[in-house]
Amino acid sequence: MITLLEARGIGKRFGGLTALDDVSLTINKGEVYGLIGPNGAGKTTLFNVLTGAYMPDGGEFVFNGSQLPTGKPHKVVGRGIARTFQNIRLFRELTALENVMAGHHIRTRAGIWGILTQSRFTREEERLTTERAYELLDYVGIAHLAEAVSKNLSYGDQRRLEIARALATEPHLLALDEPAAGMNATETAQLRRLIDQIRHDGVTVLLIEHDVKLVMGLCDRVAVLDFGRKIAEDVPSVVQRDPKVIEAYLGGGHKHVA
Amino acid sequence: MNELVAAVPWLGRRNPMAARWLIIVLALAAPLIAMMFGRSWVRVLDFALLYMMLALGLNVVVGFAGLLDLGYIAFYAVGAYTFAFLASPHFGVHWPFWAVLPLGAAFAALAGIALGFPVLRLRGDYLAIVTLGFGEIIRIFMNNLNYPINITNGPQGINMIDPIVLFGWDLSRTLKIGDFTINSLYLYYYFFLLCVAGSILLIQRLQISRIGRAWAAMRDDELAAKAIGINIRNMKLLAFSLGATFGGVAGCLFGAFQGFVSPESFSLMESIAVLTMVVFGGMGNIAGAVVGALVLALLPEVLRDIAVPIQQMLFDRVLLDPEVLRMLLLSLAMILMMLLRPVGLIPAKARYAHPEHLPRKKEARP
Numbered sequence: 001m002i003t004l005l006e007a008r009g010i011g012k013r014f015g016g017l018t019a020l021d022d023v024s025l026t027i028n029k030g031e032v033y034g035l036i037g038p039n040g041a042g043k044t045t046l047f048n049v050l051t052g053a054y055m056p057d058g059g060e061f062v063f064n065g066s067q068l069p070t071g072k073p074h075k076v077v078g079r080g081i082a083r084t085f086q087n088i089r090l091f092r093e094l095t096a097l098e099n100v101m102a103g104h105h106i107r108t109r110a111g112i113w114g115i116l117t118q119s120r121f122t123r124e125e126e127r128l129t130t131e132r133a134y135e136l137l138d139y140v141g142i143a144h145l146a147e148a149v150s151k152n153l154s155y156g157d158q159r160r161l162e163i164a165r166a167l168a169t170e171p172h173l174l175a176l177d178e179p180a181a182g183m184n185a186t187e188t189a190q191l192r193r194l195i196d197q198i199r200h201d202g203v204t205v206l207l208i209e210h211d212v213k214l215v216m217g218l219c220d221r222v223a224v225l226d227f228g229r230k231i232a233e234d235v236p237s238v239v240q241r242d243p244k245v246i247e248a249y250l251g252g253g254h255k256h257v258a
Numbered sequence: 259m260n261e262l263v264a265a266v267p268w269l270g271r272r273n274p275m276a277a278r279w280l281i282i283v284l285a286l287a288a289p290l291i292a293m294m295f296g297r298s299w300v301r302v303l304d305f306a307l308l309y310m311m312l313a314l315g316l317n318v319v320v321g322f323a324g325l326l327d328l329g330y331i332a333f334y335a336v337g338a339y340t341f342a343f344l345a346s347p348h349f350g351v352h353w354p355f356w357a358v359l360p361l362g363a364a365f366a367a368l369a370g371i372a373l374g375f376p377v378l379r380l381r382g383d384y385l386a387i388v389t390l391g392f393g394e395i396i397r398i399f400m401n402n403l404n405y406p407i408n409i410t411n412g413p414q415g416i417n418m419i420d421p422i423v424l425f426g427w428d429l430s431r432t433l434k435i436g437d438f439t440i441n442s443l444y445l446y447y448y449f450f451l452l453c454v455a456g457s458i459l460l461i462q463r464l465q466i467s468r469i470g471r472a473w474a475a476m477r478d479d480e481l482a483a484k485a486i487g488i489n490i491r492n493m494k495l496l497a498f499s500l501g502a503t504f505g506g507v508a509g510c511l512f513g514a515f516q517g518f519v520s521p522e523s524f525s526l527m528e529s530i531a532v533l534t535m536v537v538f539g540g541m542g543n544i545a546g547a548v549v550g551a552l553v554l555a556l557l558p559e560v561l562r563d564i565a566v567p568i569q570q571m572l573f574d575r576v577l578l579d580p581e582v583l584r585m586l587l588l589s590l591a592m593i594l595m596m597l598l599r600p601v602g603l604i605p606a607k608a609r610y611a612h613p614e615h616l617p618r619k620k621e622a623r624p
Contacts, residue, residue: 051485077487089482091475093542098610102471106487112496115467116460126467127615134616147613169486 002029004064004204005050005081005173011058012042012049012228019045021228022059027173032195032205034219034236036212038248041225043208044086047177051083052076064172077106082171084162086178086208092151096142096161099150100133103168136164140194156187163194167203174198175206180214192218216240224248262458265545265604289447299559300443304515306555307450308508313535313551314457314544315504320533321542321608322470323497324477326386328529329373329393333502335400335524336369337362337509339410342519345420348411355422359510366506367499369396374498378491381480393529400521415520422449422514430517446515453511457504458544464500465544471610473497538595540602549603557591558584 005027012020019042027033035043048054050061052073061068069075091099108129114122137143140160145153150161159179166174176195180188188211195218199205209215215222216236223233226248232239239245264270266277292299316330340362344353373392377385404412421430429449433440464470472493475483484490513519531554539550565580578586599605 053481053484073484074487074489077485083485085482085485089479089485091478091482093478093607094471094474094610095613097613098471098474101468101611102475102483102488103486105468105472105475108468110468112469112500115463115469118463122467126612129468130611130613130616133611134613149607165486 003027003062004029005206006062007046007050007059008062009059010046010049010056010061012045012054012056018228020049020056023225023228023230024059025223025230025233027204027206028221029172029204030199030202031220032199032207032218034215034222035206035208035225036210036215036222037225040227041248042228043225044177045228046225047083047175047208050076051081051175074106077169077171080170080172081175082166082169082173083175084159084166084177084179086181088155088158088162090150090158090162090165092149094150095147096137096150096153096157096164097130097133097146099161100136100164100168101129103165104129104132107168107170133164133168136167137161139167139197140164141190156183156190159183159187159191160194163198167198171203173204173206175208177208178210179207180209180211188214261462261543261545261604261608262548265549285451286448289444297441297443300441300447302556302559304443304446304450306552307447307454308512308515309532309535309555310454310548310551311450311457311504311508311511312532313539313547314454314461315501315508316532317501317536317542317544317547318461318464318473318504319497319501320536321547322465322477323473323494323501325377325494325497326382326389327498327501328386328390328526328533329396330389330501330505330532331524331526331529332373332393332396333366333369333505334509334512334528335396335519335521336366336502337506338513338519338523339400339416339509340365340506341510341513342416342419343409345514346416347418348416352420355420355424355514359507362510363503363506366502366509369506370499370502371495373502374495378494390526390529393524393526397521397524397526400524410521413521415518415522417518419513419517419519421517422446422511424449450511450515453507454548457507458548461504461544465608466610466612469493469496474608474610534592538592538602540604543604543608546602546604553603554588558588561587 003026007023007025010020010023023046035046037043045054049056052071052075055071063079063081068079091102094102108125110122110125134143134146137146140163142157142160145157150158153161180191183191192214195205207215207219219236221234222236222239224231224239224245231244231248232242262281263274263277266280269277269280289300289303292303312334316327319325319327341358343349344351344358344361373389377388380388400410401413403410421428429445430442432442433445472488475488476490476493480490535550535554536547538554540546561584562580565583566576569576569578
């Protein structure tokens with residue numbers, strides 16, 4: 001097992017509230033790693049700290065063998081970490097294709113002069129970006145909607161588009177924040193196949209999810225957060241039986257989860 | 259150009275080629291048509307072209323990048339004053355046009371960055387207020403930098419600015435080819451037309467590029483744009499400075515064309531007028547900026563021209579000064595516009611990609 005991402009003692013406070021308290025975890029290359037926990041446990045905060053949206057108050061992330069910069073989202077993306085959002089955040093006025101092309105921004109190099117003079121390099125890069133974006137739309141199954149304005153897409157398609165846009169940044173680690181939220185059973189099953197495919201194609205996946213069935217079926221390992229602390233980290237079958245986890249989810253006094 | 263073609267009513271979608279030629283012919287013939295109504299109308303057209311450049315530049319900042327800028331005219335002022343300093347008897351410097359133009363553009367771009375840095379974190383109303391202040395600061399500087407050292411000549415402005423001279427060819431002189439004479443206003447018109455065409459070309463290239471898409475992404479959702487690795491700071495500064503560059507170039511042309519610059523040409527009302535053109539035409543698309551500038555630059559002049567005869571015909575005397583009426587009718591036009599077509603005259607969706615350039619279209623998955 002090769003370690004891809006290691007979080008070491010991450011802490012984050014908002015005023016008097018401790019959102020993350022000394023959280024450490026290890027994500028291996030090629031696995032689907034689940035992050036679960038009750039509402040307000042700090043899952044999304046961990047995402048935000050990891051991707052540079054928030055500055056951590058303590059700790060560090062080691063990614064691919066070296067420390068990640070904190071508080072600089074574009075550098076984190078450059079290192080190969082992409083994310084999606086719990087409440088979908090697309091570029092509403094752009095088409096599906098343009099959304100994914102925008103996602104490719106960080107992997108393209110055309111400068112202002114190249115663009116103004118339409119140098120050969122720029123045109124070639126533009127062509128490749130368009131092609132690559134189209135392939136990614138096909139990959140997530142919405143190539144037929146390439147020229148639809150993204151705000152008009154259905155909810156499930158918007159979710160897929162957001163994943164395609166994240167994949168366009170060519171990540172090593174794809175962090176999905178509740179991708180199945182609001183999806184029906186069919187859409188969830190499709191999403192599950194898609195995540196499996198992504199993992200199969202060599203991208204490690206970090207998954208925040210409330211759908212316990214999805215997490216248990218899909219993840220290789222699961223960490224459980226509760227009140228900003230990691231209370232368990234193991235394969236799903238073990239975590240499922242962990243009394244601390246059961247207590248966190250159902251409150252004290254319960255012996256069994258149905 | 260494609261957006262402009264598509265914006266031609268009726269013909270644009272049915273026969274784009276014909277619409278393209280229609281635009282070109284109209285653009286070339288416009289001053290000849292205007293001449294039938296008098297020479298002053300050619301001058302109005304010249305100014306309409308300058309406004310077009312301003313609207314195109316402001317559209318980069320407001321329409322593409324979503325940064326509301328109420329002080330845009332300051333860059334126009336920077337360009338105009340740069341030209342006035344370097345090509346007039348004021349300092350006794352007479353640099354050639356081709357040397358001053360890039361300098362004017364560069365100074366305006368620097369001013370754009372100078373404005374951009376402090377407002378990086380501001381959005382919406384707050385950004386609007388600071389940019390408004392910036393525009394006023396530049397104007398007040400121009401107004402007061404005549405003491406203790408006279409730099410700008412204060413409210414009197416700078417006079418006798420050199421005309422545009424292209425490779426020894428003075429645009430301000432009537433051109434004589436045999437018996438045929440071409441008035442300087444025409445020469446300026448065609449030169450400005452060339453500049454506007456160039457601006458459209460460059461801005462279109464910017465729009466459909468990784469930078470154009472980054473701007474649009476930032477405009478639609480800044481947080482998501484960060485999350486896909488767009489460097490927000492650089493992209494904002496780039497939008498401000500590139501937008502300002504077009505303003506600076508237009509300013510140089512204005513200074514040379516007018517032969518005179520003074521601070522009162524760069525008031526807040528002018529900033530608002532240019533912004534109105536962008537909004538009126540349809541924010542975020544090139545055709546909108548062009549049409550908006552054309553309509554709003556011509557409309558007041560037309561109104562001014564017909565206000566007096568109509569009033570005389572109806573009431574036998576002039577009740578309302580055309581200048582007063584102009585603002586009134588213009589505001590009315592804006593209100594009607596906002597009620598009837600809030601997205602602008604030409605609400606075309608701006609494109610940021612060339613999907614038709616894909617080598618093959620794959621079949622949709624079942």
